Amino acid sequence: MSLLDNLQINPDNNRVETVSWKIFDTLIHDFGYEYLRSVQKDFLQRWESRRDEKDLLGVLSTGTGKTLIGLLTLQARLNKGEGPCIYLCPNNQLVDQVIAEAKHHGIKVVTLIAGRNGREAFPFEFTSGKAILVITFSTMVNGYSRFGVDGADYVQVGSIVIDDAHTAISLSRQAATVSIIRDDNKGSLYNRLLNLFEDDLKKQNNAKYTLIKSGAYSKAVMCVPYWLVIDYKEQIEKILNDTDDQNKFNLPFVLNNINNLQITVASDEIDISPMHTPIEMIPSFSNADHRLFLSATFTNGADFITELNVSEETLKKQLVVDGADDNGEKLIIAPQRIHPQFTDQRMREKIIKWVGDEVINTNVVVLVPSRYAANPWERLGAKVFDGADIYELIDMLKVSNNKVAVVVNRYDGIDLAGDLCHCLVLDGLPTQSTNREKAISQREPGSEEVLGQTAREIEQGIGRSVRSGADSSLIFLLGTSLQEFVALPNNKHLFTDRTQAQLQFSEKILNVIGESNSNEDEVENKMLEIMQYSLNRNMQWQKTYHDNVNQNYEVLFKETKHISYAHAESIRKAWIYAIQGNYVEAVSSLRQITEKDEGSLKDEDIMLEQIATYQYHFDKNKALDTQLRAKNLNKFLFTPSFYQYSKRTRKTMEAGLGFKRLIDSFNAENGNDLAISFKSQFDKLIYDESADESDFRKGIEFLGTMLGFDSSQPEQEIDVGPDNLWIGENIDFILESKNKATSDFISKVYAEQLASSFSWYKHTYPRRSGIMISLHPVNLMDKQAFVDGVIYVLTKEKLKTLSAALRNVLTRLSSKNPTEWTVKELQNMLSDNSLTEKQFILKYTEKVKRRS
Missing domain, CATH: 3.40.91 (Restriction Endonuclease)
Structure with a gap:
């Protein structure tokens, strides 16, 4: 027996800690990781009183340490014998970050291992509740998931943390979407589907259909009318059964919901998916004892109900911890709102010059919505990175200073902490990335779903370069559409209270700088002055920033927010009836909304089209009558064959x-x-x-x-x-x-x-x-x-x-x-x-x- 063996504590007296925030003190941490931040402890203490709830939405600002919070909650569940436990990430890069974070704190985590027949297998440490499994969301939610696909043989999970949970909606939809890529061969699956719908798509919008069929570059997207999807169900199913391995992980979701599909057609692909995510097909996810969704924002709350079956009560009782002391300073500047002469191109040139002259003595990272939007920066000498090249970007920033890097279409999952970057530029309004999202934006201009997603992308982008209370960043907003979106009063509710508070302070700064907006040089000098306060972390600037932002936040947080998710609950209820084949009850569920709020329902047009979709299964004539009502409310919705054009008239009015x-x-x-x-x-x-x-x-x-x-x-x-x-x-x-x-x-x-x-x-x-x-x-x-x-x-x-x-x-x-x-x-x-x-x-x- 060794000396160390004699010094061991009696195992009977070695009680396992089960309180999440106390577990932190029992761990062995790497140097520099020894302290639990106040915002993290505050959140964990509140979580403890609610850890037995089925679902919990945790809201923390970007950069407040959500990863460690999630790991500690799962470790607390394991220590209490409430495993197995899973940590879900939106992508592999964040999987690596979570594993690295766990290592810093001595928390045992595992990933899937190689199994028989080339399939990945569960490590024993996971199934036995000895370690946390860290995987991507898509690893769990796919048509060949090891976590059960609509079957009885699945792993019963004790607890799941869904990190960056705002991405779970799009990821779940993506997992359930079959994409038929264009192939101009006459017998290709794409052409077989397109020919199936051709006549009616021409009737819906011949010009748009012609653009799509020509194969020319076009952003045109068309939704296939539901009556075609239903009437051609057998032909669609036959074509789907001929798809290749590229769609094998998505196909089961579509085939299992063949009666309730939506189809979008674009010039490069045709996308087929269930109308809502059939998340119940992944029982390990839907039946987990506890699911903790972590994000900086849940402004898309209704989607969590309709797509992930989270309850309305859960949405109303979000666990919100602000952590003002753990938020660094963000100086947000919208140049054109200060002076109209600060155009986008002039600001790009100024920023490049300021970096070269070391007026901005730090790396600059520019986030753009597309490769096309990156071109002006590339012409000025900036290096462009694809959204998937984050490791290469970080490596460059670590060994350089005063570099300008442009990242294409990536607004989250990038940690630009500390000296990696103290100047961020959002150049252009984030755009819809999937054909479904593009179709919604074209058919439902100004819809809350589209606006909410745009706001989340902006909010995530703004949070990339401030990752702790000791961090700070200068943030430029370029592009008239982006600056308009942020400025419009009707959009402000789409942002979290903390972001609204920051934008209000930005507004105050804009007013001070722009007081003399008739003199462009004077305005620029004032802007440079306040930029230096931020870049140098001037102590008075820090105090002024936090005093203003915290005061704004307190006012916003106390405001009564009248948010109802009753409509989303009815939509989810109708979907459950629909997948059971009970379309009469599905229609009844939705009609309760339209009849209750007739004439005042914000999305009455969309709700009527949804009613018509379910109605078509049992009464085609009534369905088309309902569709006509929807069309009269929104000219961009499906056009029934008997629709009549209403003549336009211009009332005589005074010019102007x-x-x-x-x-x-x-x-x-x-x-x-x-x-x-x-x-x-x-x-x-x-x-x-x-x-x-x-x-x-x-x-x-x-x-x-x-x-x-x-x-x-x-x-x-x-x-x-x-x-x-x-x-x-x-x-x-x-x-x-x-x-x-x-x-x-x-x-x-x-x-x-x-x-x-x-x-x-x-x-x-x-x-x-x-x-x-x-x-x-x-x-x-x-x-x-x-x-x-x-x-x-x-x-x-x-x-x-x-x-x-x-x-x-x-x-x-x-x-x-x-x-x-x-x-x-x-x-x-x-x-x-x-x-x-x-x-x-x-x-x-x-x-x-x-x-x-």
């Missing part, structure tokens, strides 16, 4: 009144914010083959409204007529958009489309006068094209002239408070810039010429 109403609709707090909101719409007016045709048409619709027309998109609404229609007081404009055109003439096909649209207009509005306008880069028409009537063209050069006029409008709008504008002043503003009904044609178009 439409402009005034548009200004009031933004509810902007100051002139700069209003100008940014308008600019985000004007920025959509681009002639370029990589531009978004849908956005362009929305921009034209907005412009028409501003100019006082009754502005609409008939083709989007009923699949006939022009792309855009402006109904004026004396004359109407019939506009066909070809902003992606690259040819040096207007083709015969384009001319015929315009002629067809004009013919529809004359038939629909026989007593009105209209002018044909082609929105095309050139005004030269193919010699083989013949159109009866005069065609005017808004060419690329004329668009530049129009853009200059719109910039003048923006400058004027930024000059005073939005509420102070009178109708007469706005009328004069339009007239001064040749933007009246009569002036527009003369100033911004030219008659078409025929190609010789």
Whole structure:
């Protein structure tokens, strides 16, 4: 027997600690990891009183140490014999980070091991409750999961921590989606599906369908009407059974829910998934005794109910710990909101110069939504990293200073702690990444789901470079759409209280800096001054920051928040009935919402379409009647075959009144914010083959409204007529958009489309006068094209002239408070810039010429 054996404590007296925050003191930590932060202890103490609840949503700000909190809760469950326990991460990089964190604190963790037949197996330490299993969310939730797929043979789990839980919704949907990649072979699965839906998709929107089928670069996405998905169920199932191994992990979810699918079609792939995530097919997840969801935000609370079957009561009783003392300083600057001359490109150039001159003496990391958005930075010498190249990015930042790195489409899962980065740039509004999300944004403009996801991406991005109370960062927001999104009062509720508090302080700073916004140099000097306070962590700056932000937070936190999840509960209830085949009860569940809140329900249009979808299974005629009601509320929803177009009318009103109403609709707090909101719409007016045709048409619709027309998109609404229609007081404009055109003439096909649209207009509005306008880069028409009537063209050069006029409008709008504008002043503003009904044609178009 050794000397150490004699010194051991009697095992009978060696009690195992089961209280999470006390367990920390029993562990052996690496140097520098010996202390539990106050915010972590506070959270764990509150968790202890609720550890027996089925589900718990834990809200902590980014950088407050959620990983250690999650590990300690699981260790507490193991120590009490309540295992096995699992720690779920959104990706492999975070799996590595969790394993490293556990090692720093002496917490035993394991991963899956190699098993028979090439399948991964569970380590004995996990199944016996001796160690925590750390895996990705997708490892657990997939069609061949070791955690059971709709079967009795599965691991009964005691507790699960879901880290970065806001990503669990998209990951669960991704796991249940079969993607059929485009292959132009006639017999390919993609073409078999596309041919199946072709006739009806043409009826829904022929122009969009043509773009998709052509295979040309396009952001166009179409949802397949539910009646096709239901009527062609057998054909769809047969095609799905021919899919390759690429979809084998997703296919079981789809085939098991063949009666309740949704399908989206894009130019590069067709996505097929259940209408909601069938999470009950993974019993280890859905039946776990305790699930702790950890995130900085749960603004998408309804999705946790509809997709992961979390209860409404759980959403209402979130465990929120602010940890103000553990939050570093974030100086958030939106340059264009300070001074309109601080355009995006000028700020990119300034930031690069400031780094070169060591005015910004730190690494700069830029987050952009796409590779295209990274190009301006790359041209200025920045190094671009794909969202998957995070290890390479971190390695570069560790050994360098004053480097500018650009990361494409990655807003979470990047820890830029300490000197890795003290200057962060969010350049551009985060965009929808999946076809489902793109379809929702096109069919439900302004939906809470889309807006909420955008806000979460922004919030996650802002939190990348401040990871502790000893950390700080300068954060620039570039891009008019991003700055508008953050500034709009109607969007503020989408952010957490802590982020709102930070943005309010940012607003205060903007007002102080911009007091003399007539002098650009003076404004820039003030901005540089406060930037140095942040970069140098000036003590007075730190105190000022925390005093302001904490005061703002306290006010926000105490505000009563009226959030109801009753609608989400009904949607989930209806889904459960639907997967059981009881569609009558599914409809009944949803009708309780629409009948109770008829006329006041925010998403009544979507709810009616959902009712129609279930209704179609047992009463097709009533379903299409319900669909008609939905379509009348939202022109972007599915069009039943008997839908009739409602003529547009422009009420006689004083010139400038439409402009005034548009200004009031933004509810902007100051002139700069209003100008940014308008600019985000004007920025959509681009002639370029990589531009978004849908956005362009929305921009034209907005412009028409501003100019006082009754502005609409008939083709989007009923699949006939022009792309855009402006109904004026004396004359109407019939506009066909070809902003992606690259040819040096207007083709015969384009001319015929315009002629067809004009013919529809004359038939629909026989007593009105209209002018044909082609929105095309050139005004030269193919010699083989013949159109009866005069065609005017808004060419690329004329668009530049129009853009200059719109910039003048923006400058004027930024000059005073939005509420102070009178109708007469706005009328004069339009007239001064040749933007009246009569002036527009003369100033911004030219008659078409025929190609010789």
